[in-house]
Amino acid sequence: MTGAAVLRRRVAGALLWLFLGLVLLFLYGPLLPPAIHSFEGTSGAGPLRNYMLIFEDARLLRALRVSAIVGALVALIAPVLALLAAEAARIWRPRLVIGILLIPLFVPGVSMGLATALLFQILGLKPSLLTITAVQVLWALPFAFLVILTALSGFDQVYLEAAYMAGAGRLRAFFEVELPQIRQGILGAALFSLILSFNETIRTTVVQGGYNTVQTFLWSQYQQIGLSPPLFALMTLMIAVTLALLALLALLDWRRRHAG
Amino acid sequence: MHSRRWRRPLRLAPLGLPLLAIAFLILCPLAITLAVSLFEKKGFWIRPALSFEAYRLFFDGVRLEVLERSFWVASSSTALMLLIAYPIAYLVTYRLRPELTRGVLFLFAVPFLVSYIVRTFAWADLLSRTGFINRLLIASGLVRQPVDWLLYSDFAVYLGLVTAHMPFMIFPIWLALSAIDRRLLEASWVLGERPSATFWRVTLPLSLPGLFAAAIFGFVGSFGEVAVSRILGGTGYQLLGNAIGSALDVLNYPLAAAVSTIATGLMLALLLLWYRLFDVRLFLGKIMGRA
Numbered sequence: 001m002t003g004a005a006v007l008r009r010r011v012a013g014a015l016l017w018l019f020l021g022l023v024l025l026f027l028y029g030p031l032l033p034p035a036i037h038s039f040e041g042t043s044g045a046g047p048l049r050n051y052m053l054i055f056e057d058a059r060l061l062r063a064l065r066v067s068a069i070v071g072a073l074v075a076l077i078a079p080v081l082a083l084l085a086a087e088a089a090r091i092w093r094p095r096l097v098i099g100i101l102l103i104p105l106f107v108p109g110v111s112m113g114l115a116t117a118l119l120f121q122i123l124g125l126k127p128s129l130l131t132i133t134a135v136q137v138l139w140a141l142p143f144a145f146l147v148i149l150t151a152l153s154g155f156d157q158v159y160l161e162a163a164y165m166a167g168a169g170r171l172r173a174f175f176e177v178e179l180p181q182i183r184q185g186i187l188g189a190a191l192f193s194l195i196l197s198f199n200e201t202i203r204t205t206v207v208q209g210g211y212n213t214v215q216t217f218l219w220s221q222y223q224q225i226g227l228s229p230p231l232f233a234l235m236t237l238m239i240a241v242t243l244a245l246l247a248l249l250a251l252l253d254w255r256r257r258h259a260g
Numbered sequence: 261m262h263s264r265r266w267r268r269p270l271r272l273a274p275l276g277l278p279l280l281a282i283a284f285l286i287l288c289p290l291a292i293t294l295a296v297s298l299f300e301k302k303g304f305w306i307r308p309a310l311s312f313e314a315y316r317l318f319f320d321g322v323r324l325e326v327l328e329r330s331f332w333v334a335s336s337s338t339a340l341m342l343l344i345a346y347p348i349a350y351l352v353t354y355r356l357r358p359e360l361t362r363g364v365l366f367l368f369a370v371p372f373l374v375s376y377i378v379r380t381f382a383w384a385d386l387l388s389r390t391g392f393i394n395r396l397l398i399a400s401g402l403v404r405q406p407v408d409w410l411l412y413s414d415f416a417v418y419l420g421l422v423t424a425h426m427p428f429m430i431f432p433i434w435l436a437l438s439a440i441d442r443r444l445l446e447a448s449w450v451l452g453e454r455p456s457a458t459f460w461r462v463t464l465p466l467s468l469p470g471l472f473a474a475a476i477f478g479f480v481g482s483f484g485e486v487a488v489s490r491i492l493g494g495t496g497y498q499l500l501g502n503a504i505g506s507a508l509d510v511l512n513y514p515l516a517a518a519v520s521t522i523a524t525g526l527m528l529a530l531l532l533l534w535y536r537l538f539d540v541r542l543f544l545g546k547i548m549g550r551a
Contacts, residue, residue: 016351023344026423027371030382033392037385084278091275094548098540099531100283106476106527107290108484110501111520114508115289118296118517138285150547199375202486202501206508215375222491227381235378242374250366 031239038233050233060234063212066129067198070213073133074140074197079189081137082144086152098145105142112138113206120207127209135203140193147192151185184256191249195242214238290524297517306513314518323503323519330500334482337418341426341478342471349433349470365434372427380420380491387411387419387492412494420488425481429474432543436470437463439545469538476534480527 042049054060082101089097104112116135117127125131155178163173179186201215208216214234221231300309318324352364371379386392387410394406409415440463448458464471486501493499498506500523507516541548 020348020351023348027427030379031374033382033385081278081282084275085282088275088279095540099535100286103286106480106531108480108501108523110486110504111484111524114504114516114520115293118292119289122292146547153548195373201375201377219377238378239374246370246373
């Protein structure tokens with residue numbers, strides 16, 4: 001290769017990496033402004049004034065409780081359903097099962113919210129934590145499903161055959177042989193579901209009724225009175241919690257890969 | 261005899277019943293939406309009927325303009341997102357040391373998982389007249405007056421849509437690219453093709469399942485968008501999602517359901533097309549392993 005060609009390749013390579021960095025800047029940049037604004041208007045009242053204010057708001061404390069309960073329920077239900085579906089996909093019409101499970105990923109948020117709200121109306125279910133949980137489970141399901149499919153692919157079915165030959169039933173083989181090996185994947189799916197639940201807004205707004213999650217509280221405050229420094233403090237905390245959960249997810253993944 | 265006949269259903273039940281429940285929970289609401297879109301509006305409630313009144317209302321009124329705009333904005337922003345996501349997926353697949361792949365993909369997943377509404381609020385702040393970008397432009401002497409078209413404009417909406425949906429689109433493209441057998445690329449090289457010809461004639465066609473899946477995700481997401489258009493487009497800016505929202509605000513369920521059905525119908529048609537063209541098991545080969 002001639003010198004000019006080498007140089008051209010180098011420049012092209014450098015430009016590509018520059019492009020990658022620029023995109024990351026655009027993606028991570030918006031995570032900063034809320035933190036900066038959260039310290040505004042605090043002169044003489046201590047820098048954490050806005051953070052104290054949000055915890056004095058009774059509506060927000062209620063929303064926080066709803067978010068915590070719903071998040072825990074979604075983190076429990078979505079991975080279990082996803083696991084059952086992934087096991088089913090292994091033995092019965094994988095293309096069909098996968099196709100159906102991935103649909104919620106592609107339905108626009110407000111359509112999904114409206115559709116489940118109409119279903120609940122017909123079933124006679126009043127808006128409650130349960131309806132909020134249901135719509136968020138639907139949203140988390142495809143993600144949890146993909147995470148668990150990945151975990152299952154790392155599990156060699158030969159172990160199950162061995163368990164059957166040793167006289168174990170399907171259930172016992174699952175709990176004593178398969179589950180210990182895919183545990184990390186299920187835990188990952190649960191964390192993923194929790195993060196998705198905690199950050200979901202639009203689907204929830206359609207089925208929330210009189211209840212608020214932290215996200216719908218923020219959204220309604222924006223629509224009614226606009227954003228204020230305490231709300232920026234709230235956003236900062238929401239970003240921090242999400243990043244912390246993601247760090248936990250990364251740690252879990254790192255440990256799994258370096259364990260054996 | 262009886263016990264044997266019942267054994268098979270019993271064995272299938274532990275997986276079959278949950279699967280049925282999931283399918284019901286996913287498909288039934290969409291079917292009900294279609295049904296309600298044909299209902300009649302009766303005061304504040306609805307009555308079962310077979311009426312196309314809601315669709316007529318939608319296609320007659322100013323909302324048709326919303327549909328046209330949503331279609332245009334969604335297709336052009338999807339093209340833009342593909343132009344960004346594809347090179348990233350390509351770089352991650354072919355130019356990155358394999359042990360860095362997971363880390364870099366994770367780096368793109370992190371902002372996607374932070375609520376896009378919070379990120380959109382942040383954009384509104386950065387792009388405002390007194391925001392960071394205008395102050396930077398003025399301080400650098402590029403402009404004297406704050407730039408007005410940064411916020412409440414098409415520019416802002418496109419920026420918001422791209423940052424909201426693009427990160428996720430990297431994953432299906434990466435999945436498709438990394439499933440390509442490298443020997444095919446080597447064969448193309450051995451046969452004397454230039455790198456660009458190899459890309460256009462081998463790599464790109466083989467990555468179409470991922471490209472198409474990413475495009476559906478970006479397109480439908482932008483098409484039914486609510487928050488980005490509301491926050492960054494300003495009060496008059498409506499995409500199809502906003503039309504559903506405003507129909508819900510006045511409790512016109514058939515109209516909301518009709519608009520929603522148009523969006524989900526389009527999505528299902530695209531997904532079905534994908535499903536006919538490509539094999540989802542091959543596509544997810546990297547995830548599912550090859551049994």
